[in-house]
Amino acid sequence: MIKQNFRVLHPGIAKALDSIWIIPFFLFCLIFEIIPIIILVKDSFFDSAGLFTLANYAGLKKPVYMLSFWNSIRLSAITALFGTVLGTFIGYSILKTKAKWLKGLFTALANVTTNFAGAPLAFAFIIILGENGVITLLFALVLNIHLYPHFQIYSYAGLVVAYTYFQLPLMILLIIPSFAGLQKEWREAAVNMGASTFTYWRYIGLPLLTPSLIAGFVLLFANAYGAYATAYTLVASNLMLVTTQIAFVVKGEVLHNPALAKAMATVSLLIMGICISIYKIAITRAPGAEK
Template identity: 40%
Template sequence: MSDLSLTNPAVAGKTAPPAGARGFRLPTQWLGVAPFFIFALMFLILPTGYLIVGAFQNDAGEYTLENIVALSQPSILAAYWISIKVSLASALIGAFAGLAIAIAIVRGGLPNWVRATTLTFSGVASNFAGVPLAFAFLATLGRLGLVTVILNTVFGVNLYAHGFNILSFWGLTLTYIYFQIPLMVVIITPAIDGIKREWGEAAATLGATQSQYWRMVVIPVLWPSFLGTVILLFANAFGAIATAYALTGSSLNIVPILLYAQIRGDVLHNPHLGYALAFGMIFITGLANIFYIWFRTRSERWLT
C-alpha cells in the first residue's frame, strides 16, 4: 500500500537531492565513497585484472590465446574436471539435503527448539570449513577413524576394502557437504518462510490436491532461490582449497591445489599458464555467480 516511509529505499532514492543540482559539491560527495573505491580498485580489481591480462599474454608481453589453449592439456583438464565434479556433486547433494532439512524445520510441525537449534548450528557449521574440517573427517572416516573402525569391528564392513578412500572424489564430496548443507539451510530457510500458509489453503479451497499445489505454486516459487543457492554452493566449493589440501595433501589434483603448487613453485614451468589457470577459475565461478544474481533478483521480486 502507500508506504511513504523514508527508509523505503526506492522512495528515499527519489527524495534525495539530485546530484546535478549541486554540481559544485560533487567532489565532496565523492570523497565519502573514495576510500572504498580506491581500496576495491587496488586490492581486488587491479590484481585480478593483472592476472586476467597476463593470461592472454606471453613472456614477451604480446597478446596471445596460447595460454588458454594450453589449459586443454590432459593434466589441467583433469584438474578442472574433478574440481567441477566435486563442486557440483557437493552443491547438489548439499542443496537437496539442506532443502529437505529446511522444509522439515519450517513446515514439518516440529517443536520450536528444533528450528532454533538447527539454524544456530547451521550458522556454525557453514563457517566450519578449512583445515579443522579435514581433521574432523580424517578422525571419522580415515583409516583409523571412529566410523571406519566401528563399521569394521561391529558390522564387519571394511570400507577401505570396498574401495572407499577419504582421499578421493567421494571422500572430498562427503567432507564438503558438511559446510554445504548448513549453508543451504541458512540461505533457503527465509525463502521457505516466504511460502505463506494461506497459499496452500487458497489452493485447497480451489480444489487443488497437495501435489498440484506443490507443482504449480511451491516449486515455481522456490525454484529461483533454490537454483541460485546451488550455484552459490558450487562457487563456494570450487574456490575452496584448505579442506582439500589438508585432507589429501596434493594427492587429489583439483584446480585450486594445482594453482597453489604453481604459485609456490611454478610447477607448470610457465607463469602465464598459471595466470590462465586463475582466469579459468574466475571464469567458471563468475559465470555461476552471474546466474546466481539473475535468479536472486527474480525470486526477490516475488517474495517481497
C-alpha cells in the same frame, strides 16, 4: 555557523568534500581488487616475451589441466546437488518444527557449522573416517562392513563427504526464507480447490521455489569450486583440482608455467562470473525476496 553558510554558498565544494569520504574505499578496491585481476587476465594472453598469444589457453588442453577442470567441476556439481536437495528437505523440516526452542536450536546449528570449514573440517573427517577413524571402526566392529581399502578419506569420495558438510548449512540458511516466503493462503486455496499435497508442490510450491533452488545450486557450485583448504588438507597432490594446481604455482612448489596458471584462473573467473550472474538473476525472483 560559518561552515553552514559555506556549504549553502558552494554546493559543488560541499559535494567534493563529501566525496573525500568515499575515495579511500574506491581507491583501495582499485589497487587491491580491480587492477590485480585485470593484470592477471591480461597476463594470460601474453607470452614471456610480452607478445600477444593464445598459447597459454592452448596449453590448458594438456591432460593434467583438463583433468583438474573436470575434477573441480564434477566435485562442485555433485556436492552442490547433494547440498541443494538435502538442504531443501532439511530446511523445510526445520521451518515446520513446531517447538520454538528446537527450531532455534537447528537454525543456530546451521549458523555455527558454517564456521566449521577448511582445515578443521578436513581434520575432523580424518578422525572419523580415516583408516582408524571412529566411524570406520564402528562399521567394521558392529556391522562387519570394512570401508577400507575401497573407501579412502584422502580421495575424491572423501572430498565429496567433506564438501557436502560445508554446503548443507549454506543451503539451509538460503532456503528457509524462501519457504517462509511461500504464503500460507496459496496452499489453503489450493487445498480448498481439491489439490493434494503432491499436486500443490508439483504445480504451485515447486515452480515458485525453482528460482531459490537455482540460486542455491549455483552459489554452492561456486563455493565448492573456489574451496582450497579442505582439498589441500585431505588430498594435497593426490587429486588434481583447479585451486590446488593454481596454489602450487603461487607457492612455487612445482615448475609450472605461471602464465598457464593465469589462463586457468581466467577460465575459472569466467565460470564464477556465470555462477554469480545466474545467482543474481534467480535470487530476485525467489519467494520472500524484497529487493
